[in-house]
Amino acid sequence: MRPNEVVLGSLLGACKVHRMHELGERLVRDLVLMYPYNTEHHVLLSNMYALSGKIDKADSLRRDLRDKGIRKVPGISTMYINGKIHQFSAGEKSHPRINEIYLMLDVMIRELKLAGYVPDTTSQIISGGGSGGGDDDTNEQEEKERALLSHSEKLAVCFGLISTKAGTPLYIFKNLRICQDCHSALKIASKIYSREIVIRDRNRFHSFKNGLCSCSDYW
Numbered sequence: 001m002r003p004n005e006v007v008l009g010s011l012l013g014a015c016k017v018h019r020m021h022e023l024g025e026r027l028v029r030d031l032v033l034m035y036p037y038n039t040e041h042h043v044l045l046s047n048m049y050a051l052s053g054k055i056d057k058a059d060s061l062r063r064d065l066r067d068k069g070i071r072k073v074p075g076i077s078t079m080y081i082n083g084k085i086h087q088f089s090a091g092e093k094s095h096p097r098i099n100e101i102y103l104m105l106d107v108m109i110r111e112l113k114l115a116g117y118v119p120d121t122t123s124q125i126i127s128g129g130g131s132g133g134g135d136d137d138t139n140e141q142e143e144k145e146r147a148l149l150s151h152s153e154k155l156a157v158c159f160g161l162i163s164t165k166a167g168t169p170l171y172i173f174k175n176l177r178i179c180q181d182c183h184s185a186l187k188i189a190s191k192i193y194s195r196e197i198v199i200r201d202r203n204r205f206h207s208f209k210n211g212l213c214s215c216s217d218y219w
């Protein structure tokens, strides 16, 4: 039987956890060939190239996508609260309670950091960046961190925290895979806010509870 996307995806997750970059790269290359329109794999491969210093490979992959007219699918987190559907995209601006949500996000990030959270900007590659120096690097770093902190699932959790009673579990549906940074942030959030946070992403369910996730960090 030939392995499908789910099997290769799980193995890939394990490669990431155990930092087996070469095998991981090979798997992503296969996935990109098998599913040329699933941009998640392209983005992952381009990030892997960038992380291992193969910047020109990363750039040429991005160029390739652009030339083929393939756009990255935006990540959307969806919640059903008080009889209404609420949707969030990364850096969301249009939700009616967006100001309160960002205020909550500031508070949450501060509390997460106090509890040991360190934003993992290595999973966030911003295109157009390069090997600049000095101020550029600092700016790029800040930009990466800002983009990372406003991922759709973090915004959805903040909305859930301000619009439901203490202790209510939060259920979120995400159209793409949850990223590593959101995964570690939400583990901590489940503990400091004593909330169960359940996220159904493209691959599986994650039930965050008391600082741990039901996937045991394999996803």
Ligand SMILES: [Zn+2]
Binding pocket: 151, 152, 153, 178, 179, 180, 181, 182, 183
């Ligand atoms: Zn994320």
Ligand SMILES: [Zn+2]
Binding pocket: 183, 205, 206, 207, 213, 214, 215, 216, 217, 218, 219
């Ligand atoms: Zn998980």
